[in-house]
Amino acid sequence: MDDLIVLEGVEKVFDVRRRAGFLRRERHRVRAVDGIGFRVPRGEMVGYIGPNGAGKSTTIKMLTGILTPSAGRLRVAGIDPSRDRSRLARRIGVVFGQRTTLWWDLPLRDSYGLVRRMYRVPDARYRANLERCVELLDLGELLDVPVRQLSLGQRMRGDIAAALLHDPEVLYLDEPTIGLDVASKAKVREFLRDVNAERGMTVLLTTHDLTDIEQLCKRVMVIDHGRLVYDGGLDGLHAKGESERTLVVDLEREFPPITGVPGARVVRVEGPRQWLAFAATHSAAPVVAAVAERYPLVDLSVREPDIEQVIARMYAEG
Amino acid sequence: MRLYAAVAVSGFRRHATYRVATAAGVFTNTVFGFILAYTYIALWNERPHLGGYGREQALTFVWTSQALLGAACLIGGGFQEELQERIRSGDIAVDLYRPADLQLWWLASDLGRAFFQLLGRGVVPLAVGALCFELALPGLSLTWAAFLLSVLLGLLVSFGLRYLVGLCAFWLLDGAGVNMAFALLSMFFSGTLLPLNVFPGVFGEVARVLPWSAMLQVPVDVLLERRTGAGLAAALGFQAAWAVALLLAGRALQTAATRKVVVQGG
Amino acid sequence: MAEVQAEVEAYARGLSHVRDGVRAYGLVVRMWVRSTMAYRVSFVMMTVGNFAATALDFVAIAFMFSHIDALGGFTLPEVAFLYGTTSVSFGLADLVLGNLDRVGRRVRDGTMDTLLTRPAPVLAQVAADQFALRRLGRVTQGGLLLGWSLARLDVAWTPVTVLLVPVMLVAGAVIFGALFVAGAAFQFRAVDAAEVQNAFTYGGTTLLQYPPSVFARDLVRGVTFVVPLAFVNWLPALRVLGRDDPLGLPGWVDFTSPLVALVCWVLAGLAWRVGLRGYRSTGS
Numbered sequence: 001m002d003d004l005i006v007l008e009g010v011e012k013v014f015d016v017r018r019r020a021g022f023l024r025r026e027r028h029r030v031r032a033v034d035g036i037g038f039r040v041p042r043g044e045m046v047g048y049i050g051p052n053g054a055g056k057s058t059t060i061k062m063l064t065g066i067l068t069p070s071a072g073r074l075r076v077a078g079i080d081p082s083r084d085r086s087r088l089a090r091r092i093g094v095v096f097g098q099r100t101t102l103w104w105d106l107p108l109r110d111s112y113g114l115v116r117r118m119y120r121v122p123d124a125r126y127r128a129n130l131e132r133c134v135e136l137l138d139l140g141e142l143l144d145v146p147v148r149q150l151s152l153g154q155r156m157r158g159d160i161a162a163a164l165l166h167d168p169e170v171l172y173l174d175e176p177t178i179g180l181d182v183a184s185k186a187k188v189r190e191f192l193r194d195v196n197a198e199r200g201m202t203v204l205l206t207t208h209d210l211t212d213i214e215q216l217c218k219r220v221m222v223i224d225h226g227r228l229v230y231d232g233g234l235d236g237l238h239a240k241g242e243s244e245r246t247l248v249v250d251l252e253r254e255f256p257p258i259t260g261v262p263g264a265r266v267v268r269v270e271g272p273r274q275w276l277a278f279a280a281t282h283s284a285a286p287v288v289a290a291v292a293e294r295y296p297l298v299d300l301s302v303r304e305p306d307i308e309q310v311i312a313r314m315y316a317e318g
Numbered sequence: 319m320r321l322y323a324a325v326a327v328s329g330f331r332r333h334a335t336y337r338v339a340t341a342a343g344v345f346t347n348t349v350f351g352f353i354l355a356y357t358y359i360a361l362w363n364e365r366p367h368l369g370g371y372g373r374e375q376a377l378t379f380v381w382t383s384q385a386l387l388g389a390a391c392l393i394g395g396g397f398q399e400e401l402q403e404r405i406r407s408g409d410i411a412v413d414l415y416r417p418a419d420l421q422l423w424w425l426a427s428d429l430g431r432a433f434f435q436l437l438g439r440g441v442v443p444l445a446v447g448a449l450c451f452e453l454a455l456p457g458l459s460l461t462w463a464a465f466l467l468s469v470l471l472g473l474l475v476s477f478g479l480r481y482l483v484g485l486c487a488f489w490l491l492d493g494a495g496v497n498m499a500f501a502l503l504s505m506f507f508s509g510t511l512l513p514l515n516v517f518p519g520v521f522g523e524v525a526r527v528l529p530w531s532a533m534l535q536v537p538v539d540v541l542l543e544r545r546t547g548a549g550l551a552a553a554l555g556f557q558a559a560w561a562v563a564l565l566l567a568g569r570a571l572q573t574a575a576t577r578k579v580v581v582q583g584g
Numbered sequence: 585m586a587e588v589q590a591e592v593e594a595y596a597r598g599l600s601h602v603r604d605g606v607r608a609y610g611l612v613v614r615m616w617v618r619s620t621m622a623y624r625v626s627f628v629m630m631t632v633g634n635f636a637a638t639a640l641d642f643v644a645i646a647f648m649f650s651h652i653d654a655l656g657g658f659t660l661p662e663v664a665f666l667y668g669t670t671s672v673s674f675g676l677a678d679l680v681l682g683n684l685d686r687v688g689r690r691v692r693d694g695t696m697d698t699l700l701t702r703p704a705p706v707l708a709q710v711a712a713d714q715f716a717l718r719r720l721g722r723v724t725q726g727g728l729l730l731g732w733s734l735a736r737l738d739v740a741w742t743p744v745t746v747l748l749v750p751v752m753l754v755a756g757a758v759i760f761g762a763l764f765v766a767g768a769a770f771q772f773r774a775v776d777a778a779e780v781q782n783a784f785t786y787g788g789t790t791l792l793q794y795p796p797s798v799f800a801r802d803l804v805r806g807v808t809f810v811v812p813l814a815f816v817n818w819l820p821a822l823r824v825l826g827r828d829d830p831l832g833l834p835g836w837v838d839f840t841s842p843l844v845a846l847v848c849w850v851l852a853g854l855a856w857r858v859g860l861r862g863y864r865s866t867g868s
Contacts, residue, residue, distance in 0.1 A: 066700040067864055106619055342779040342780045356803070516648070
């Protein structure tokens with residue numbers, strides 16, 4: 001089997017120094033990544049999720065060659081990332097959601113020109129790739145606009161294109177949809193599905209947005225406290241984490257906590273607003289109907305479970 | 319008043335958290351102090367009473383200037399770039415709706431910063447200078463109180479100037495040029511490069527009545543007891559006059575700027 | 585035989601690393617120059633400002649000479665010669681590598697990581713970061729003053745001293761460049777300590793504007809043997825001006841600036857590697 005990403009017993013230990021008094025400092029060791037192993041075959045799109053500080057970005061940094069692992073074996077496209085950082089760089093694409101690599105004061109096109117030269121992309125290849133990205137990401141009219149004038153969504157699309165012009169075999173995406181509006185999110189996801197299918201590109205995605213995972217990845221890995229706590233399909237994750245959705249209702253006035261709605265329970269009350277949790281596998285319709293029947297409803301919204309919650313519940317279950 | 323005191327305290331605290339940066343600044347100020355001290359010794363060896371200073375007085379000037387460098391922003395720095403950034407990004411509209419006066423708010427915050435830098439970046443270079451060279455520092459006397467008052471007035475003048483520079487961002491798209499020009503004027507006309515009493519002829523006379531002279535030259539002359547009695551009152555009056563004039567000018571500019579924001583909607 | 589081959593390969597890798605670095609530096613610098621040109625007026629103002637900043641610096645010295653004929657035994661043209669040589673050297677280093685003082689900031693805001701995902705040496709990428717053509721202002725001012733001093737100096741030129749001037753300008757720039765690199769390496773350890781290097785770079789060039797006879801013997805020893813700033817211009821310039829150096833070093837030392845510059849770069853390069861390796865193992 002052609003595994004593009006291989007990790008075996010990878011660890012990363014940091015020495016953290018903390019101020020413990022005016023001049024005194026305490027040193028202690030933090031295991032950010034504590035023996036992780038997994039393989040990702042070529043062409044797979046995998047979600048890599050976990051709460052903040054779980055070791056997610058430390059893993060990504062080791063996979064891109066930014067950080068040197070403290071122990072274990074790590075290979076990306078057959079290359080040891082920390083030893084051969086530059087050679088690896090030509091074969092991977094990286095998008096950090098909150099950090100643009102585009103040139104603020106220059107037209108988008110110029111940023112791509114730099115990628116072409118820095119990665120030494122052959123002319124024909126570059127033109128073909130750019131054309132394809134422009135078409136799929138709808139960048140045609142933006143190419144000659146200075147980046148500072150682009151919206152957040154347009155910039156993210158621009159950044160993703162920049163990461164793909166040199167034909168990487170692996171693409172790392174760190175929160176690619178953070179802060180984007182619904183339309184932009186949809187466009188980005190559609191594009192990622194396309195390049196994954198079309199080029200057989202391997203994609204590793206970290207996100208806080210479960211919808212990203214639902215729509216893109218068949219496989220999810222969950223990391224917490226530096227360890228892999230789940231590796232499998234998304235359904236299994238929901239089942240294991242017993243994730244819940246939340247119905248937020250605004251009533252006409254203050255009421256005692258709503259009762260008698262089957263399958264739902266009140267988790268929070270704030271004046272006339274109440275929060276009802278119900279299983280993510282359930283439909284929201286009967287819950288809404290049951291509330292509307294007995295209470296004067298002014299407004300309502302349904303919140304999808306977020307990853308932090310799912311994981312928190314996984315832990316609560318043990 | 320309590321609000322502004324709180325703002326000043328938070329300005330002090332904000333800068334107090336950068337311990338390494340402060341230590342780095344102290345180091346650099348001290349190195350520059352040594353370099354300038356030796357060149358001044360050479361200069362005053364050639365001309366023992368240049369500008370009315372003796373050698374010890376010239377050295378006192380050097381080390382006091384290094385001590386006040388950060389607090390009075392003698393060679394640039396300070397809040398004005400942050401203010402300009404808020405103006406350019408439009409966040410200033412939020413500031414204007416706050417139940418606090420914009421000018422007083424920034425003044426309090428800047429004084430908080432200045433007090434920290436006076437302690438954090440000022441004391442050590444002056445102490446090192448006093449240990450390694452013979453300085454003309456007064457003993458325990460009221461002169462120190464007069465000096466601190468003069469420094470405070472100098473800080474007000476420094477703020478007044480920089481507030482005007484900051485507000486320029488309402489009219490100029492890019493403040494970098496103005497900031498740079500201003501830093502140059504400060505560096506030169508405060509006397510940081512060379513005491514103003516050494517500036518030759520009419521040029522020197524003009525330089526000594528410009529506001530920058532209130533930031534360093536006057537406080538040092540107070541410390542050196544070159545301004546006493548009526549002379550001291552005149553020196554402090556000179557500083558206070560510039561402080562009031564600049565703060566009033568800042569107020570006027572602020573009113574014009576506010577009107578502009580209201581009319582254009584930001 | 586295998587050892588020799590390994591040596592040759594390592595050397596070739598090193599060379600290609602340098603070549604990659606220079607190429608990446610050029611690419612990024614071109615982008616910054618183009619970005620700067622998006623704000624042309626501001627660029628012109630900043631260049632003039634950079635020129636004026638350094639010019640005022642010399643005005644202060646000129647004011648000193650309005651009261652005296654010689655400082656530390658040096659006349660105005662002689663001091664201008666010292667000022668011009670160190671300003672050109674420092675100005676060139678500042679133009680090419682001056683933005684290395686942003687390493688700490690990049691580590692703090694995490695953008696250092698982005699550079700590590702590109703197929704180019706990190707040092708070259710950081711050095712080219714925010715490249716500012718306006719810094720030509722300092723070089724220009726130093727060059728003009730150097731020209732003026734050369735016209736006014738009363739020295740007996742020989743082929744050797746004529747050659748020594750360009751050599752010292754280049755070697756001096758390389759020594760200052762090494763200080764920038766070493767300072768950048770230090771910022772990996774002390775993220776907020778960017779100002780420390782100012783003491784050596786800006787402080788260094790201020791020091792070298794004045795004759796060594798002005799300073800305490802120990803200070804001169806320090807900048808000869810510890811931080812070898814004296815090789816930027818003092819030692820070769822004293823030879824050009826036909827004066828003895830205050831430490832009484834052997835005469836051939838005046839010609840060793842290029843060698844000292846090379847050693848400085850090797851050491852600074854090592855410091856950078858250690859710094860970067862430390863960053864890659866701690867991430868902060």
